[in-house]
Amino acid sequence: MTDWTDETLRPLDELARMAFPEGSGVTADTLKRRARKGQLRVYKPGKAFLSTLADVWAMVQGMPVRPAAASDQLGLSTAELSHAALEQAREALRRREEKRIEDEWERKYEARKAAQRKAQPPCKKRPG
Incomplete structure (x- = not known):
């Protein structure tokens, strides 16, 4: 008999x-599709998809799925996740600023080259 209250994390x-x-046709892929639709709560520590019999029972009963807390999925606290997100945003801003500076330098360099070409007198051809 299946213990539907079992909270042990298991592979799908x-x-x-x-x-x-x-022969029911329900496979790990079926459960992944249900998870993507928000019908089954799953945990993904790395590449593995994990869930519990209790979560499968909730899916079968059609009960609304409450999303797992972020700390449950990654083993990190909310503060640690917020800090990581902040660092990621800072890095993105730094890269965007570097790109802007590089693009500005390229534009000025091209403008200087164009001005130098205009300032040079045209080459005279020797009569031949």
């Missing part, structure tokens, strides 16, 4: 075998 393929009868 194992949950599909445990929760659904053989």
Whole structure:
């Protein structure tokens, strides 16, 4: 008998075998699709998709899924996640500023080259 209150994190393929009868057509891919639709709560520590029998039961019952807390998914606190997001935003701003400075330098360099070409007198051809 299946213990639908089990909160043990398991891979989706194992949950599909445990929760659904053989030949039902429910696979790990089925559960991933349900997760993408917001019908099944999953945890993704790295590349693996994990969930619990309790979450599968909630999906089967059609109950609304409450999203997992960020600390549950990555093992980080909300403050640590906020700090990481801030650092990522700062890095993006720094790269954008570097690009702007580089583009401005290129524009000025091209303008100087064009001005020098205009300032040079045309070459005279020797009569031949």
